[in-house]
Amino acid sequence: xxxxxxxxxxxxxxxxxxxxxxxxxxxxxxxxxxxxxxxxxxxxxxxxxxxxxxxxxxxxxxxxxxxxxxxxxxxxxxxxxxxxxxxxxxxxxxxxxxxxxxxxxxxxxxxxxxxxxxxxxxxxxxxxxxxxxxxxxxxxxxxxxxxxxxxxxxxxxxxxxxxxxxxxxxxxxxxxxxxxxxxxxxxxxxxxxxxxxxxx
Numbered sequence: 114x115x116x117x118x119x120x121x122x123x124x125x126x127x128x129x130x131x132x133x134x135x136x137x138x139x140x141x142x143x144x145x146x147x148x149x150x151x152x153x154x155x156x157x158x159x160x161x162x163x164x165x166x167x168x169x170x171x172x173x174x175x176x177x178x179x180x181x182x183x184x185x186x187x188x189x190x191x192x193x194x195x196x197x198x199x200x201x202x203x204x205x206x207x208x209x210x211x212x213x214x215x216x217x218x219x220x221x222x223x224x225x226x227x228x229x230x231x232x233x234x235x236x237x238x239x240x241x242x243x244x245x246x247x248x249x250x251x252x253x254x255x256x257x258x259x260x261x262x263x264x265x266x267x268x269x270x271x272x273x274x275x276x277x278x279x280x281x282x283x284x285x286x287x288x289x290x291x292x293x294x295x296x297x298x299x300x301x302x303x304x305x306x307x308x309x310x311x312x313x
Contacts, residue, residue: 188269209224253290255281263301
């Protein structure tokens with residue numbers, strides 16, 4: 114069951130499984146309305162179903178991909194606690210707004226999560242095993258948007274060295290006055306934070 118999990122061994126099915134675990138965890142965290150359900154073992158990508166009669170498969174943390182996934186979940190949890198945009202308005206429609214809701218061709222979705230003070234984050238999810246370059250997406254303000262949460266980083270088992278920043282331009286898209294061109298890694302999640310300074 115756990116063959117093919119060495120650091121130097123790459124399996125499309127294994128990579129996809131770990132990436133999908135990231136996406137499922139993220140969706141549970143960011144879209145849950147007044148609730149958060151997560152079974153023990155999900156935080157490090159346990160494969161088998163939770164079983165009350167035995168302990169978790171802690172040995173999986175000896176495998177780099179599971180250890181990296183645990184790091185992703187830990188950082189995501191910390192980000193969630195530090196950013197009220199993801200939870201403050203869970204019980205109203207004011208806290209959530211779709212940007213890209215109908216891109217079934219590319220399997221990309223994006224939305225805005227907002228706090229009561231008007232601060233917001235932009236969430237981008239690629240459900241596809243295909244990487245997209247120069248993907249145009251509407252944004253509310255002409256600012257630079259930095260990927261604070263970026264599941265494609267090497268420390269999480271991805272291939273990217275650093276978090277990207279995307280600058281908005283005055284081209285309308287998705288009902289917004291401005292847009293950004295994204296490079297979106299396969300099977301990935303990004304949470305973009307607008308920087309304070311307006312772009313010229």
